[in-house]
Amino acid sequence: MPSLPDTDKAPDTAKVPRQRHSAPVVSVRDVEHTYGGGRGTESVTALGPVSLEIPAGEFLVLVGPSGCGKSTLLRLIAGFERASSGEVEVFGEQPEPGSQAGIVFQQPRLFPWRTVGDNVGLALKYAGVPRAERAGRTAELLERVGLADTSGRRIWQISGGQQQRVAIARALAGGKRLLLLDEPFAALDALTRERLQEDLRTVSAETGTTSVFVTHSVDEAVFLGTRTVVLSARPGRVALDIPIGLPRTGTGPDELRGLPEYAALRAEIGTAVRDAAR
Numbered sequence: 185m186p187s188l189p190d191t192d193k194a195p196d197t198a199k200v201p202r203q204r205h206s207a208p209v210v211s212v213r214d215v216e217h218t219y220g221g222g223r224g225t226e227s228v229t230a231l232g233p234v235s236l237e238i239p240a241g242e243f244l245v246l247v248g249p250s251g252c253g254k255s256t257l258l259r260l261i262a263g264f265e266r267a268s269s270g271e272v273e274v275f276g277e278q279p280e281p282g283s284q285a286g287i288v289f290q291q292p293r294l295f296p297w298r299t300v301g302d303n304v305g306l307a308l309k310y311a312g313v314p315r316a317e318r319a320g321r322t323a324e325l326l327e328r329v330g331l332a333d334t335s336g337r338r339i340w341q342i343s344g345g346q347q348q349r350v351a352i353a354r355a356l357a358g359g360k361r362l363l364l365l366d367e368p369f370a371a372l373d374a375l376t377r378e379r380l381q382e383d384l385r386t387v388s389a390e391t392g393t394t395s396v397f398v399t400h401s402v403d404e405a406v407f408l409g410t411r412t413v414v415l416s417a418r419p420g421r422v423a424l425d426i427p428i429g430l431p432r433t434g435t436g437p438d439e440l441r442g443l444p445e446y447a448a449l450r451a452e453i454g455t456a457v458r459d460a461a462r
């Protein structure tokens with residue numbers, strides 16, 4: 185006689201591994217961050233508590249009033265700061281500076297006396313790309329950021345927008361699967377800024393690199409992101425966390441900005457940012 189199923193045991197289905205959700209790229213759990221507070225200094229709680237999970241391929245845009253802790257959150261993810269409390273993990277590990285993420289700052293950090301190509305080539309060298317492959321990879325990266333003809337020019341000879349493109353190429357050169365960008369277009373004129381937004385949107389859709397992008401601009405958040413997180417005034421907390429379900433490819437910038445969903449998202453995020461600043 186076949187034995188009856190043992191009802192005390194977990195049913196067979198429990199042996200089937202749970203449906204695999206790939207682990208988040210960035211995981212921020214109950215994070216608070218306070219600066220100072222040492223002898224004689226006043227402490228400033230800049231951020232939190234904040235919890236956030238960023239899955240692979242997400243382009244998350246962080247928006248919020250000045251001083252609400254956006255850069256602090258980015259620096260915690262980059263490993264430049266350790267959270268006062270809570271946990272930050274990147275690819276399941278404690279972040280170490282320069283190890284898991286490529287970083288782009290508001291002011292491009294380049295070698296001004298070197299050529300565009302050398303700046304990218306050096307980033308490839310630091311990333312361990314063999315010498316023989318560097319020229320080809322440099323050309324590819326410069327093509328990707330729209331600088332194919334600029335390789336031989338020196339950094340001081342090119343415009344601010346072009347310099348920021350070089351900075352993006354350098355960040356991509358590391359081959360990191362995470363990009364952190366802190367207001368990279370804030371110092372650029374409006375037209376240059378729009379061009380870089382369009383190109384970054386395309387690059388991110390093509391490479392699928394997980395990105396965290398900080399900005400003041402609601403339009404930039406809607407245009408660039410697959411998701412927007414609005415932080416409240418200091419100490420920053422998540423005031424709104426909203427997916428941006430706009431097409432990532434095949435839709436031109438004007439067409440995109442003309443979509444009714446675009447206007448609706450702008451309005452909703454704009455309201456949240458204004459409320460957050462109160």
Ligand SMILES: Nc1ncnc2c1ncn2[C@@H]1O[C@H](COP(=O)(O)OP(=O)(O)O)[C@@H](O)[C@H]1O
Pocket residue numbers: 219220228229230248249250251252253254255256257418
């Ligand atoms: N190194 C630091 N030491 C002390 N206070 C800091 C430091 N960095 C930032 N702060 C303070 O923390 C708060 C958040 O700063 P930050 O993260 O740079 O904001 P945001 O990028 O949103 O403008 C601000 O009040 C700022 O003055």
Ligand SMILES: [Mg+2]
Pocket residue numbers: 254255256366
């Ligand atoms: Mg900042």
